[in-house]
Each structure stands twice: as C-alpha cells, then as structure tokens.
Amino acid sequence: MRAMKDSGVLWIGNIPVDWKLVSVKRLFSIGRGRVIAQTELDETGYPVYSSQTKDNGCLGYLDTYDYDYPQLTWTTDGANAGSIFLRTGYYNCTNVCGTLSPIDDLVDLRYQKYALEHIAYNERRIDTNGYKIMNNEMAIIKTLLPPLSIQHQIADYLDIKCAQIDTIIAKEQSVIEKLQEYKRAIITQAITRGLNPSAKMKKNRPEWIGMVPEHWDVKKIKYLTSKIGSGKTPKGGSDVYTDEGVLFIRSQNVYNGYFDLSSVAFISHEIDSTMSNTRVYRNDVLLNITGGSIGRSCLYESDEPANVNQHVCIIRCNNQMKPKFMQYFWNSRIGKISIDIYQSGANREGLNFTEIGNILIPTPELYEQNQIIDYLDGKCGVINNVIQQKHSLINKLTEYKQSLIYEVVTGKKEVPHV
Template structure:
C-alpha cells in the first residue's frame, strides 16, 4: 500500500476471505480474547424514567467509530442503576451496536470514564488485557473485514442484529500483544492526520453554506443593484428593502392549499393516487420514486393534486422547506403536511419565492416562539398573512438567474470537496484494514 512494505514471510490463514497473514500471527475468534460479551437492557418505563442528572445510559445513538458522542446522552437514577449492574461500562470496553440501522458502529470507552450503563442495543466486549490491546480490538471492528462480518450476520433485510454467539465468533488475524500496540499507535497517529484533513474540508463546506445563505439573503431582500433607494419595510426581521418593491400579503399573490389528510380507515382503493409526503419535499428537490397511495376522488383533483410550477412548502418538520414541482407528467397528490402555493395572475416567479423561503428558514422566522427545540407548524392561516418582498417580475427573474448561477457554482465546489472527503475516508479504512490484516508492516515506521 503505497510507501508501506509487507512482512517478510506469510502463511495461509485457513480462512478464505482472510487469505495470507504474517507467519507469526494467529487466527482467533473474538470470544477467545475477551472476558465479557453482553449487552444491557432498557429500563422499564422508557423515556419517562430519565432524569436530568445521574448515571449515564449509553444508547446506540451515542456510539460512533470515532468515539462516544454524549451530547444527547440520557441519565437514570441510582435506584434504576442498581438494576442495571450487569450492563456496567468500564474503561477500555469496546461498545458495538448490534441492532438497528446503526449496526456495526463501534466505540472504545476512554480511560477514566465515569460510571455508565448501556441498553440492549449495545454489546459490551471486555478485552482480556493479557491477550488483546483494547485500541487494537476497536480497530479490528472498524476494519473492512470487521464490518463485513458484522453485516453478514444480519438477519435478512430487517437488520435484526447480532446475537452474542455471533459476536463471539467474529474472526480476526491477531499479532502478538506488543505488536498490536505498535500497530494501534501507528494507526492512531495516521488516522488523526486524516481526520484533521477531513475536518478542514468539512469546515470549508460550512463556509460555502454560509456563503450560499448570505448570497440568497442579500439578493432577495436588497436586490442586485446597490444604488437603488431603500425604504424601511416595517418588518423587524426584514429591515430595509428597495423602495420600488412591494410587500403584499402572500394570500393575494398565491393560492395556498394544504394537502389531504391521510385516513387509512377511509381508503377504499377506488381512486388511488400517488402522493407526496413531507419527507419527499427537500430543499430544491422532490422525490417522486416509490411513493405511497391514497384515495383522491376526481372531484378533489383541483384541490389536492400538484402540477409543474407549483411551489411546495413543508408545514411541519423543517417548516418552510421548499421545492418547485418539475417533471410531473401524470396524476400526483400531496399530503396534509405540505402547502401547495400556486401563482395568482402573471406577475410572479415561483422560484423567487423559493429563495425567499430559504432565507426565512435560515433566519429562523418560522421557529416557534424563537425556540428551535419547540415543534413548530406553519399553518395555512399564518402563511397567508406573511408580507414578503415582491420586486417587479423582470427583477424577480434577474435575481433568480443570478442566484441559480451562483448557487450552482457553490454546489460544484461542494461536490469536489465531498468527493475528496470520501476518498480520505476510503483511504482511512483501507489503511486500518491493511495494517490489522498484516498486508503492511508498520513496526519500523517512525511516529513523531
């Protein structure tokens, strides 16, 4: 692999998918170098028993390959903790998600870790320190061979997960303990370098997102000509706008219709129509594949169908998230969680309003009472009463053309950065895999 050399002598591992391994390595199953394989349990009562402080209960959403993420960790009190004694987590334990969509994610519990438990979705491997270096076991489970074994044990497509017997039968090539430590320290150094590069590129992505938001915000509130006279909009979050722009109520500019409520009990199957859900409407993109169906009577088509050029706005979730309908050549409905905005007259460019909604969402205008943790809904009544900037149609089109061009440039820049990040991640995985399977010999590689 690049500048790294292999070992002098190899032998057949006896495992087809593992191939040859260094002559002095041994093939072992996980159960032979750990003292515990087990998981916890979720306390009875669910989220109602969680407290503001106490003993941590680590769940699958806290377990990641690059470490535990405890921002949303929950706590249980001492009484419940006493019932969880068999799920206690100790420093140097390896935590592996064994069920659900996050199956295969794995974390090394750091030294001096405070008191904690895991629930039933997380498996504890407790390394035998005489046989396995804990960071090395973590690397084994992060490697391509580790992930592939874990995924191969999934029960069908439902991802029901691993049982403890399967977890104990995960098979790896194991070097002597002192060599494990050398490999682990090498990989710790190299992966930190790679992670630093990834972090820098992710910071560039954030800056590009900020640039995109700033471009849109300025264009849809100030226009493209910095020399035009301005006026106070009278709206606190909007500030000054060009003097020749108007601020009409949205209901005077667009017909606003909330989609049809889904009622499974009333589906007869006589008038089945595919329909869009909230999740299908993303920023500037509408999913039209594998859509569900509901009954929409032909006499309801005018009210509950979409057509090309309509602007769809999410009523809940990320309230205000929007996209314009394009490429529809048949009958397509929309659910109650979506507003359909259809132009009244001929003086509107829906894509300009799309950019307005992007600005409003990023500004937090639709956040309930200014609290981002509160579930917010953008009701029809609220939406109709918003006064939003309206330049002349020709100017709307000019702004849209400008923003389409500028945001396309940013999108291309982001795509190149994302590609570079994926290549770094692939290299990271390959480096780990080649080191822990003996394809490269890193024992003599100097580490600063």
C-alpha cells in the first residue's frame, strides 16, 4: 500500500507522498473565449463552445476557428460554473469559457480534466446568478500533479471505466425517453378519443386534435377557467428567499405531472401578503410559460400555502373542467403542439394569458372526465414507477462514477495498467 500525506485541502484529502499540489497557473496559460453573438452561428462549420453542458457545450458553428490545439476549458459563471471540458481539433469558445493551455509537457490533459472536475466544483463561489470561477480565481486553485506516467495510467483507466458507465446511463436514459413518449401517447389517446372504442367519432378543428367522440365538445380554455394568470418575483429577487415560510414555486420546480422540490425556495408571510393575487391553491394547474421548460405542467395537490413567480401560470378550472383532466391535456401531444403553434412567431419567448385562453381542449362531460382521469392515473402510475426506478439507477451510477474519479485522481485507489 502506498504511503500517503495530508494534502491540506479538505475536498482532496490524503494523497500519495510523491504527488505534488500545484497552482493551476503554474501548469497552464489561462485565457478566455470571446463574445460570439447567436446571430453569427450556423449549422455547420467549426464548433462554438459555451456555458451549456448539453451537446458537450456546443452552441453552434462558425466557418472560422480560434483554436487548433488541445486544451481544457471551464465554464466561468452560471449554473454550470466549474464544469471542465477537454477540447481538441479546431474550435471556438465564447466569453463564458475560460481556457487552460498547458505550459509544458508535464501535464496529461485527460488526467487534469478528471482532477479539476472534482476540485473546481468545490472551489466555485456562490453568485447572484448561480456560481462563478473567474480567471483569477482559477489561477490560484490547487490541482494535483502525479508523475506523468501515473497521470497517463489514471487517464487510460478512467477513460475506459467512465465510458462503460456512460454507456449504461445512456441506455437507461433512452428507455426513460421511450417510456415518456409511450405515456404521452396513452394520455393523448384517452383525452382525444375517450375510453369507448366503439364511440362514434367526428372530425374536429383544429386538425391537430383529430377525431373526437361525437358527443364531446371542444372549447377554448378561457371558457373552462376562473383564472389564468402568473406570479411575480418579489422585490429584491433571490435575496429575499428564506429557508422556511411560504413555498415559492418557480419553473424549475414544475415538471410534467410532478413537482421537483430539490431546489425549492420560500418567501416570508409578510412578502406573501403583498402577492395575494398570485397565490396557489389546491387543484390549481401550473404551467411553465417561458424558457426551455415551457409547457411543463403539474397539478398542485396540497393545502400548504404557496405562491409562484412570473414564469409559471396559474390555471384555475371552473365547474366544467376537472383540473386533473386539464393537467393531462398539457402533458399530451396535442397540448405540446398547441404551445408550439403559439410559439411559432419570430423571437417568441413565451405564452401570454390571451394565447393560453384561446387554446382549444377536448371537453367531455364531467363523469367521463373522471373516468378518463382514473384510467390515466392507473396507467401512468405504473409507467412512472418504472421511470423512477430508472432514474434511481442513473443517480446511483452517476454517484459511483463521481466517487470512482475522486478515489483515483487523488491516489486513494491504485489503478492497474490498461
């Protein structure tokens, strides 16, 4: 067993005695990308990397490139601050990407990517817009420097192991996507054609709703609701959020059919009292109306006091529409199509209340809405349980991968030659 020493850094812990702890600025020339407007981007050419993690951070393409050598980049600010990438080939970076180009040949970039993924995540600082690690802050971060042969050995090992884990995660994610599409198809079938396969059908406009039972109506949402309106962010923004008080629902909490309260915020009762028009009550349908999560919808089924911000719309049904039926509509294909059509205008960034009110929804009698709700609750419940199991497995695999990287890059786990 190799001899170890205290690194002096809490989130690194003990390291082998022959390893060094070195400031990033001693190993890398530190730079930054440039401002690249969205309007400059094309669908082909040389990749432009930005702060996002989707698509490996690729925002689009240019017909020119700024870099033609391997280096590390990191996201300087925002939710993904501290994310580390290894860039190769010909490429560009935006101004929210810091760049790390090795000064000499003592560095295996693959090893440093793995090491800095762990270290930089713990070094980032909280900012009003999420997190930050700016160039001067990255420069003084301490990173690990094993002997070069050990760096190669660790990088080879982790390349193989992480690829194996990522392959399993990708397969599980693919299954989840297929299950979600299957669930959406079941919901769409039930809320447009009902549960009686022998029912007489009639053509309907708009055409994307398709055939509906002859005895059903198709009505605008504004005639089926007593309220369509969104909330607001209280004066002071995130600075007034508290650890307890009145639940403050934001778009990141609203998903298709459920709430995610892992990043929940609260506001004081005093602030809530100034926002009485945006309070949420049991059986309110909540719909995200802006941004990348537009169209996600769930039903508020609690008596706990709550409020919403301006990115979430409250839809309160009247006595002609069951709230759960309305929520299933938004989670169906025709609900998504309706939103896409209203978003089709140039530079359209969200839905307004007039547009929501004018969207058409199949409207069976209340007793039939209840039957459909019961049917979908049963069908979707089974699918949701399987999806939850898949998510749990993905979380465990992700945690195992992070743990493995930490153990290996800090020398706590020796790796075989590969």
